[in-house]
Amino acid sequence: MKEEERIRSNDCLGVTEICSCLRKSYFDRKCKKQYTDASLIHITMGKGLHLMFEEVFERMGCETEVSIRFPLRVNDEEVLISGRADAVGDNYIIELKSCSKDLEEPYSSHVMQLNAYLYMFKVKKGYLIYINKSNGRIHVFEISFSPELWREFVERAKKLYLALKNNTVPGTEWNGLCMTCPYKSKCFKDKRQKDNSNAPITSFFNN
Numbered sequence: 656m657k658e659e660e661r662i663r664s665n666d667c668l669g670v671t672e673i674c675s676c677l678r679k680s681y682f683d684r685k686c687k688k689q690y691t692d693a694s695l696i697h698i699t700m701g702k703g704l705h706l707m708f709e710e711v712f713e714r715m716g717c718e719t720e721v722s723i724r725f726p727l728r729v730n731d732e733e734v735l736i737s738g739r740a741d742a743v744g745d746n747y748i749i750e751l752k753s754c755s756k757d758l759e760e761p762y763s764s765h766v767m768q769l770n771a772y773l774y775m776f777k778v779k780k781g782y783l784i785y786i787n788k789s790n791g792r793i794h795v796f797e798i799s800f801s802p803e804l805w806r807e808f809v810e811r812a813k814k815l816y817l818a819l820k821n822n823t824v825p826g827t828e829w830n831g832l833c834m835t836c837p838y839k840s841k842c843f844k845d846k847r848q849k850d851n852s853n854a855p856i857t858s859f860f861n862n
C-alpha cells in the first residue's frame with residue numbers, strides 16, 4: 656500500500672484524532688468529513704498563525720512541520736500513529752495553538768498531543784504556545800513528559816482503532832468544542848434518546 660493510502664486507512668491514526676473527541680474522529684472517518692462555518696474559520700486562522708510563526712521558529716534553530724510515524728501494537732495488529740509537530744528544537748518541541756480567551760492552564764487535549772510528540776520524538780520537554788485571537792496576548796506553558804498521559808494516549812488510540820474496525824460509535828465526550836462540532840445535532844439527539852453509543856454506524860445515521 657502506498658504511503659498516502661496508508662495514512663488514510665483505518666490502521667493509521669493521527670495524533671490529533673486520538674486526542675480529540677473520539678466520537679468526532681470516528682464520524683470524520685466514516686462519513687464525508689463535515690465542517691461548520693466556525694470550524695472553517697478556525698482552520699483558516701490556524702494556518703495563518705502557523706505561517707506567521709514558522710519564520711520565528713526557524714530563526715530559533717527549530718525544524719518546522721516535522722512529520723513522524725510511530726508503530727503501535729493493538730492485539731496482534733500493527734497500527735501506525737502519524738503526527739506532525741509544529742517545531743522541533745535540539746531538546747524541545749513547540750506546539751502553537753490559538754485560543755479565544757486568556758488561559759491560566761493549557762487544554763488537556765493539547766497537553767496529551769504534545770506529550771505524545773515528546774514520546775515519539777524522544778524529547779523530555781515541550782512548550783504549548785497559545786495566541787489569544789481576541790487581544791493578541793501570548794501564553795506559554797512548559798510541559799514535561801508524563802508516562803501516565805502517554806499510556807492514556809495509547810489506550811485512546813486502541814479504542815479508536817477498534818471502534819473503526821468494528822463499526823461501533825464511541826460515546827460522547829462533551830467538551831468546549833461541541834457547540835461548533837458538525838455532529839452536535841446527532842449527539843444531542845442521541846443524548847435525548849438515551850445513550851446509544853454501541854450502535855452500528857448505519858443504524859445511527861438512519862435514525
Ligand code: SF4
Pocket residue numbers: 676677678679826827828829830832833834836837838839840842
Ligand atoms: S458534539 Fe461533542 S461529543 Fe459529539 S462528536 Fe462533537 S465533540 Fe464529540
